[in-house]
Amino acid sequence: MIRKTVILVLGAVLGVFAGIEFYRIRHLREPVVAGPGVTQAKKLGDYFPGIKGTINDCNIYVLEGEKPGGSVLVLGGSHPEEPSARLAAWILAENGRLEQGRLFVVPSANRSGTTVTRPSGAYPADYTIRTSWGEKKFRVGDRWANPLDQWPDPEVYIHYPTKQNLAYMDGRNFNRAWPGRPGGTLTERTTYAFIQMIKQEKIDIVIDMHEAELQYPVISTIVTHQKGQDLAAMVSMTLTGEEFKIGVEYSPKTLHGLSHREIGDHTDAISLLFETPEPFLDATRGRTDAKLLLEGKDDFVVRAGKRGLLFEKIDENGWPIDIRVGRQTSTILSVLDLWTMDHADRGVVLKNVPKYAEVIEKGIGAFLKDPAKADPKKVYYE
């Protein structure tokens, strides 16, 4: 009996350590210091009561200009393990100022997905960005919502309303659940809430930021609904000429559930989706740690590139997070500039957000604010 008790106690100690780790991942507090341009912080549940009070009742930071204009929604965290999307949203919310129009910024569109990492993936739980005032920690998250929040998975995920069959786990994939439905799963209710928000706020453009593995052909590009073809082509030409190479892909009309297809089909908004390269996601990667997530350096992925298996270049310098975030902010700024040029009355003029070269030069940390020194009324938690 003594032996059994000793083994049980040792097991309990292991259980406590594992339990603390899992609890910490799920409850790590990520502060956002609302910047000078944020006039109000809304909740997704303000637009659809069916999501109110759930884990996906996420924050929506609203930046408003004095001059009336159009409205743009920027989504980060659709797939939380694609960190440049969340970090770019952080930079917008903490630094942006609007001169015209309105900008809605969401750092954690699928908040449930930020509270879990991929089972058996040996993923890091979090990562840290260094700043001049200290360090800021973020959850790594997963591509899918947490099974604790949405369970069980079906044998086959049948997309609503098209009945297209998708992989079973994509029932928890935020970017396979558009346009959603009011009585559906948590993920479907989340996308449905965003559709209501887009309609109620008369959003002109929705930007959904993502990252992709280098073995995936849709990379370093803007995926656009047909309504946004001209805009995306202009942005691609401008950025490729002035800052970095970025392509354009057209949203397939028969591939359903994705934001670039369904938002364009079900609302008046133009839907655009950005992809930057993230070696952390590649199947042939080496150790999956926070260093790889942030530096994007991996010998195995480089080797895959030498064998012609990749759709984007990579060398020993990798794809550091500053470059990836800079691509996101510059692409957003370019979209807004070119949209405003053609739609003066529906323009959205955003200032004080760093472009590609500035993010690389100063690092992301230079644009993250210290919550300890901020007015507590301006600090929100993701």
Add this chain to the structure above:
Amino acid sequence: MIITILYYLLIAFVAFLIIGNLLKSKKWQEEVLYVIVLLPFLLRLLRLK
């Protein structure tokens, strides 16, 4: 919701069986194995992962 409740009941039942086997076991190697197998069940019951 009903499926979720059934799932947790099932997890509790399997955890109960593992604990039963642990108490009956005579070999220390098996006892260690039962404790290791038990851990994810208990963590899931506690909704930790």
